[in-house]
Amino acid sequence: MLNNYLDISPEVRAALDAGKPVVALESTIISHGMPYPQNVETALNVEQLVRDSGAVPATIAIIKGRLKAGLTRDEIDYLGKTGHGIPKASRRDLPVLVAQGRDGACTVTTTMIIASLAGISVFATGGIGGVHRGAETTMDISADLEELAHTPVMVICAGAKSILDLGLTLEYLETHGVPVIGYGTEELPAFYTRKSGFGVDYRLDTPEELAKAFHVQQQLGLGGGMLVTNPIPEEYSMDPAVINGAITRAVEEAKQLGIHGKETTPFLLAKIKDLTGGDSLDSNIQLVYNNARLAAKTAVALCALEKG
Template structure:
């Protein structure tokens, strides 16, 4: 744990840290920007419940009133969900301003990793990581998540990178940065709403114990940086590839026509894909988040034994 005057650790999380019990970090951008109210609050609370049921302590991370919160109250989760897009989507570059101005911020994958690492939490469950956006060869639009994975010692359990991104270039970037991409029971990189893509993970590992062993080996050998654990969406919730691809192409076309750029791109695309799929993508999104929370809890349990 890092001594940080801005850091507030929830009593339940602090007790788990002191006792060496398993903890799973959870992000807050999915609450404020990833889903509509009240689905966002209900999902956040259900994810926390799932983590507890699988033997770990949930630590939802956000910034409230300029304080870095590791573990939220139900009232704080409700606040994030109700305020929605009024909460600032906070990446690494935004952190000092949000802290100095005592504002509220919803943490991305990158900032959740940063704050989790400050508290000493090693396992983080999310939906999908950010990555290299399509057309990045001209826009240079690359998520800060990838650079954070290169230097922050947290394992991120996800359903791959968001399928609105360029999966191949995302994997190339991670390889360049030395970030292991481990497929949980699969050889191909999951594509968020679907279980497979045309791209390979670095290694297939079939058990939570095996994944925890890789984490231990990486960090005890002083190899800095995170690990991507790619956990495919359950088969019964996977969407048809042609349906989701068509919706993404339409959403990307509208994004370009409306001139939406930067941090507003992903919320727009996810919202538009939800509309174009009649809400099916939201159901899949919720299912994959729950699935990742279960796996992250199992990994945290195993890692706590090491």
């Protein structure tokens, strides 16, 4: 039945059949993350970095109602050119978009779902969603957190976006039994910056250690995913005072304009980009590259473990 809805590209299918490492990549960053043609250039660069690090990239999206694990260059270009004309697709959107034969840019949540359906265990992204500031009254909590609790995919990111309430995000993940791993750090990175003031559950220092922890999690039948937080490289980390000031101003403007739900994150990121003179976008791109390299190395190590 799944073949009625899921298309796995020939390159990704061949890698999976041969037991070779594959890394899932999201498509929201292409359609909603940055302007054309920079979005397409970045997506293709990320795919090449994954290949250069020994794995096969599988960019994930919904195109004409088909769940896609692995895109062609033309499909990536289509997502980039169409931009915001393609709806962001979370778990709740999947059945309607597929049933109506529509397109969808995959968030962390839907990328995890489709990756798992395709048999892909490692996923690289920029940052995850989480508990939004003021969620104690708005109940605005990203579906990414719930997906991490249920879907067996390792998500490698630069931490939760610092537009969020990081403390409540960590509490939510703890409640749902999601391990939060710091790669080479004991402190949760805050997307644009390497430090947040909040600790992670465990520090691991090599891709092999990451792979083994995830492998054991799955062998024990614990279910759910694993969150690996990989700090942005030092040379691209932003001044905390500058980025936090921009975030505070952007959050206040979003409140004044009544922006909420799935429109919140794109608005905040665009506003922060404007307030920082584009520096936040440059940092965003570099942290995605950094996560793609680590994800590929971890996928290589995981394949070696699974082969015994």
